[in-house]
Structure formats: structure tokens, C-alpha cells
Amino acid sequence: xxxxxxxxxxxxxxxxxxxxxxxxxxxxxxxxxxxxxxxxxxxxxxxxxxxxxxxxxxxxxxxxxxxxxxxxxxxxxxxxxxxxxxxxxxxxxxxxxxxxxxxxxxxxxxxxxxxxxxxxxxxxxxxxxxxxxxxxxxxxxxxxxxxxxxxxxxxxxxxxxxxxxxxxxxxxxxxxxxxxxxxxxxxxxxxxxxxxxxxxxxxxxxxxxxxxxxxxxxxxxxxxxxxxxxxxxxxxxxxxxxxxxxxxxxxxxxxxxx
Amino acid sequence: xxxxxxxxxxxxxxxxxxxxxxxxxxxxxxxxxxxxxxxxxxxxxxxxxxxxxxxxxxxxxxxxxxxxxxxxxxxxxxxxxxxxxxxxxxxxxxxxxxxxxxxxxxxxxxxxxxxxxxxxxxxxxxxxxxxxxxxxxxxxxxxxxxxxxxxxxxxxxxxxxxxxxxxxxxxxxxxxxxxxxxxxxxxxxxxxxxxxxxxxxxxxxxxxxxxxxxxxxxxxxxxxxxxxxxxxxxxxxxxxxxxxxxxxxxxxxxxxxxxxxxxxxxxxxxxxxxxxxxxxxxxxxxxxxxxxxxxxxxxxxxxxxxxxxxxxxxxxx
Numbered sequence: 001x002x003x004x005x006x007x008x009x010x011x012x013x014x015x016x017x018x019x020x021x022x023x024x025x026x027x028x029x030x031x032x033x034x035x036x037x038x039x040x041x042x043x044x045x046x047x048x049x050x051x052x053x054x055x056x057x058x059x060x061x062x063x064x065x066x067x068x069x070x071x072x073x074x075x076x077x078x079x080x081x082x083x084x085x086x087x088x089x090x091x092x093x094x095x096x097x098x099x100x101x102x103x104x105x106x107x108x109x110x111x112x113x114x115x116x117x118x119x120x121x122x123x124x125x126x127x128x129x130x131x132x133x134x135x136x137x138x139x140x141x142x143x144x145x146x147x148x149x150x151x152x153x154x155x156x157x158x159x160x161x162x163x164x165x166x167x168x169x170x171x172x173x174x175x176x177x178x179x180x181x182x183x184x185x186x187x188x189x190x191x192x193x194x195x196x197x198x199x200x201x202x203x204x205x206x207x208x209x210x211x212x213x214x215x216x217x218x219x220x221x222x223x224x225x226x227x228x229x230x231x232x233x234x235x236x237x238x239x240x241x242x243x244x245x246x247x248x249x250x251x252x253x254x255x256x257x258x
Numbered sequence: 259x260x261x262x263x264x265x266x267x268x269x270x271x272x273x274x275x276x277x278x279x280x281x282x283x284x285x286x287x288x289x290x291x292x293x294x295x296x297x298x299x300x301x302x303x304x305x306x307x308x309x310x311x312x313x314x315x316x317x318x319x320x321x322x323x324x325x326x327x328x329x330x331x332x333x334x335x336x337x338x339x340x341x342x343x344x345x346x347x348x349x350x351x352x353x354x355x356x357x358x359x360x361x362x363x364x365x366x367x368x369x370x371x372x373x374x375x376x377x378x379x380x381x382x383x384x385x386x387x388x389x390x391x392x393x394x395x396x397x398x399x400x401x402x403x404x405x406x407x408x409x410x411x412x413x414x415x416x417x418x419x420x421x422x423x424x425x426x427x428x429x430x431x432x433x434x435x436x437x438x439x440x441x442x443x444x445x446x447x448x449x450x451x452x453x454x455x456x457x458x459x460x461x462x463x464x465x466x467x468x469x470x471x472x473x474x475x476x477x478x479x480x481x482x483x484x485x486x487x488x489x490x491x492x493x494x495x496x497x498x499x500x501x502x503x504x505x506x507x508x509x510x511x512x513x514x515x516x517x518x519x520x521x522x523x524x525x526x527x528x529x530x531x532x533x534x535x536x537x538x539x540x541x542x543x544x545x546x547x548x549x550x551x552x553x554x555x556x557x558x559x560x561x562x563x564x565x566x567x568x569x570x571x572x573x574x575x
Contacts, residue, residue, distance in 0.1 A: 006367070009364075009367055010365055013361065013364040013365050016364075017350070017353070017361055020352070020353060020357065021352050024352040024353070024393070025352055092346065092348075092351075093344050093345075093346040093347060093348030093349075093406075094348045094349065094350055096312075096314060096342065096344050096348060097342065097344075097348035097362075097409070098365075099313070099314055100312045100313060100314060100337055100340060100341070100342045101337060101341075101362075101365055101366070101413075102334055102337040102338040102366075103365050
């Protein structure tokens with residue numbers, strides 16, 4: 001039995017387990033979905049009139065500006081469930097069962113990551129559908145749609161590795177839930193809700209040089225045709241960097257002593 | 259099944275966390291096909307020992323061979339031979355009993371049909387058929403333990419580690435767990451058992467080792483251990499005060515301080531000592547109504563061997 005065949009088979013089993021968890025515990029999916037949808041409704045119907053006042057189409061113009069941001073926020077919130085389930089695995093007895101079995105050590109992590117990315121992308125599609133129902137009218141061509149989903153998947157992959165690492169290092173599921181808070185708050189200090197040039201000095205600097213701004217600018221550019229510039233490249237570098245660092249962090253957390 | 263005579267062999271096993279020495283040169287030999295029980299007070303290092311033997315933790319020093327393989331150099335070979343049931347039932351709460359068993363069967367790559375057949379058989383064997391489609395979250399403590407042990411059996415391990423398998427179980431569940439363990443050993447499996455219940459070790463184990471302060475303080479069969487502690491005596495009951503006094507004189511033991519018509523004769527629990535007592539009574543023509551031989555139980559052994567002023571509450575395992 002080759003190591004690769006063993007690893008593939010074990011990872012498929014672990015992925016099935018992760019997906020079954022999503023079905024068994026739908027609250028995980030709902031909580032990751034509810035926040036972006038509520039924020040979308042809040043920003044468009046309550047704040048949209050004021051925030052969209054300077055935009056060409058008022059409230060609907062602001063919806064077009066903010067819908068891509070909400071899709072990005074969905075990716076950030078999707079990681080919450082992953083961090084908690086990984087932490088539950090690590091702090092309850094089952095991790096020791098897996099560790100004493102003749103299975104591929106990476107399979108549990110791989111199952112969690114692929115399962116997490118799939119769960120997140122389902123949420124992304126649902127939030128996109130809500131935005132479209134509210135009147136979001138993207139100008140994207142089919143190729144741009146594919147590129148958008150590609151960028152979002154890349155971000156979901158990076159953030160899922162990061163949340164797996166946080167979950168594997170957390171001392172308790174509650175701790176894991178707290179540890180991911182920065183991931184969910186950082187997008188608020190970006191170009192997600194308002195253009196960065198409307199922000200004061202230091203905050204503007206943070207907003208411009210943090211990872212979510214280039215990602216959101218890329219997604220927005222692809223969907224509604226705003227300028228992308230070098231944002232796509234910077235976004236890709238951020239995602240690859242986060243993935244690599246998180247991968248090693250997650251592995252170290254997973255392999256720490258019993 | 260392992261052809262190696264010893265399922266577990268350790269020499270000079272050492273482990274410490276910082277300054278705290280948890281295992282201080284432990285030598286263990288567990289013959290294949292037997293039940294070996296490791297006893298010790300909280301904090302003695304039992305769980306650390308189990309974690310090292312099951313490849314979860316690396317030893318600081320010493321030789322550790324499990325199922326004929328070195329745990330540090332060939333952990334995967336060791337994992338193929340062993341299975342572990344820890345103190346906390348290692349089941350997936352969000353999956354049903356059936357799904358839990360299939361999960362483990364799939365990880366062992368048993369194949370769909372074989373995995374299902376085995377899961378069905380184990381659910382029957384462990385009396386979980388009615389709960390097969392229920393999430394493990396809703397199981398009682400006894401059911402979780404049974405499911406946990408059923409999962410442990412998937413893959414046909416030759417050596418099973420049971421870390422306090424009956425903690426928190428009611429007497430009926432405990433007895434059914436004991437029967438399951440006996441059946442496993444009858445089938446050739448080796449069992450390494452840690453337990454808080456000395457009665458359990460007495461009932462099940464072929465050999466018992468007592469761990470205290472990171473060192474083995476005793477090892478042997480339950481009977482051998484019991485003979486190591488003083489406390490054996492013969493208890494004689496007499497019909498009346500006259501016979502009692504005659505008996506006490508013949509055996510040169512003090513009269514009881516109470517009104518009881520019984521004498522306690524300290525003794526090593528052996529047959530020869532018993533015969534001597536009876537001969538002396540015969541020579542003095544004294545008749546005893548009733549005779550019982552009291553030997554110390556494992557509780558006496560445990561307390562004598564692991565004597566300390568106070569056992570700290572909530573000491574770490």
C-alpha cells in the first residue's frame with residue numbers, strides 16, 4: 001500500500017466526516033451565513049441611503065459597492081465553524097484515537113481544510129444569491145465570474161488553513177472561537193464598506209496595507225468593473241503567504257504532545 | 259497476533275516534564291495473550307506510561323518495545339498492532355453509533371462490505387443495535403464506553419490498551435465490560451489495563467504492577483501481592499468463655515477486649531501456619547466453633563505500598 005494511496009483514502013474518509021458534521025450541525029453553517037446577510041440588509045436598507053448619497057445610483061449604487069464586500073466577509077465568517085470543530089477534535093478524546101491508528105497523519109487536517117473550504121463556498125453562493133435578489137447587478141462576464149470564484153476560493157483556502165491552525169493551537173473550543181475574532185473584524189478596517197481615501201491617516205494606512213483590501217478590490221473590480229490595478233497580484237501574494245505560514249502552524253499544533 | 263513472547267517490554271523507561279520526574283526507570287514485561295494491570299494513585303504516571311506505549315508521547319530515555327517494535331523508531335508498525343481506549347470515550351458526538359464504526363472501518367480501509375458487516379456485528383455484540391441510528395451525543399455513559407470499545411476492536415488489534423475502561427459505569431455495565439474483556443483475551447488478545455478499581459484488577463488481571471512516584475513498587479499476581487503485606491490472620495470463634503480462655507492460652511494470643519468470643523491469630527495465610535494453630539488447639543483439647551482465614555485484599559496492598567501522608571486533591575494524572 002503506497003503512502004499516497006493511504007493518504008488519499010484516509011483524507012477522503014476525514015472529508016466525509018467533516019461534511020457530515022456540517023449536515024448534522026447546521027447551526028455552524030447558519031451562523032457563518034447569518035452575519036453577512038444581516039450586515040448586508042443593515043448596510044443597504046438602513047445606512048445605504050446616507051452612504052450612497054454621493055454615489056451615482058444612491059442606495060442601489062451602494063449595494064453594488066458593498067455586495068462584493070459581504071461575499072468576502074462570508075469567507076471570513078466561514079472560518080469560525082472550522083476553528084471550533086478542529087478545537088473540539090483536539091480537546092476531546094477522538095484525536096488520540098486517530099493518533100494511535102495506522103493512518104496518514106495529515107488526513108485529519110486535509111479533511112478539515114477541504115470540508116471548511118466547501119462549506120464556506122456554499123455560504124458564499126448563498127450570500128451572492130441574496131445580494132442578487134436585493135438588486136445587486138454585477139457587470140461581470142462569465143470569465144470574470146470564474147475568476148471571482150477563483151479569488152474567493154484562494155482566500156477561503158488561506159483562511160481555512162489559518163482557522164485550522166488557530167483551532168489546533170487553542171486550549172478550548174471557546175478559545176478557538178475568540179482567536180478567530182481578528183479575522184472577522186479586520187475586513188471592517190478595509191475598503192470593504194467605504195473607500196480607504198475617506199479614512200483618517202493611521203487607519204487609512206492600515207486599511208491600505210492589510211490583506212483584505214487588495215482581495216476586496218480585486219473581487220469588486222471583477223464583479224462591477226472598478227479598477228483592479230496590481231491588487232490581484234498583491235491579493236495572491238497575501239493568500240499564498242497566509243496559506244504557507246498557517247500550514248506549518250497547523251501541523252505544529254496538530255503534532256504537539258498529548 | 260504477535261509471535262513475540264512479550265507484547266510490551268520496557269527497560270529503564272524515563273519521562274520528565276521540566277524538573278518533575280514522572281517515570282523514573284520503569285521496567286515492564288507483559289506476556290502476549292494476558293491481562294496486565296497497572297495500578298497507582300493519581301499522579302503516579304499511569305497515563306504518561308500509557309501515552310508512551312501507545313506512541314502518543316516520546317520517552318526521554320529507556321527501551322520501549324510494543325508488539326515487537328520500538329515505539330520511537332517504528333511508531334507506524336506499533337500503531338498497526340495496537341488499539342487504545344482512553345479515559346474519555348473517543349467517539350464522534352455528532353455521528354451515530356453506526357457512522358462512528360464505519361468511520362473507523364473506513365480509516366482501516368476495510369472495504370465497504372467488510373466494514374458494514376463488522377459494524378453490524380459489533381453493534382450486536384455490544385448491545386447497541388437500538389442506538390445504531392442515534393447520535394453518540396445522546397448516549398448514556400455506559401453506551402459511550404461500549405461504542406468506544408467497539409471502535410477499538412475494529413482492525414483486529416493484538417494488543418489493546420484500556421485506560422480506566424469502567425470509570426463511571428454502574429455495576430451491571432461494569433460486569434458486562436469485564437465479560438467482554440475476558441472474551442477478548444480468550445481470543446488471544448493482550449490487554450494492558452489501568453484502573454482505579456482494585457477489585458477490577460483482582461478480577462481480571464493475570465499480573466499486576468503498582469506504580470508510585472514514577473517507580474514500580476511491586477509486581478506479581480494478585481495473590482503474590484497480597485502476601486507481601488502483613489495483615490493475614492485466622493479468626494476463631496468459640497462456644498463459651500471457658501473455651502475462649504483455653505484457646506487463648508494454647509495459642510498464646512491476648513484475649514479480646516470486647517465481650518466477643520473470638521480470637522485473632524496473626525498468620526502468614528499459608529497452610530502450614532493454619533495446621534499449627536489447629537494442632538495446638540487439638541493438643542489442648544479446645545474446640546473452636548468457626549474458623550475463617552482473613553487475607554488482605556488489594557486495597558490493603560495498595561494502601562501499604564503507596565503509603566504517603568496525604569494524597570493531594572485533584573493531583574494531575
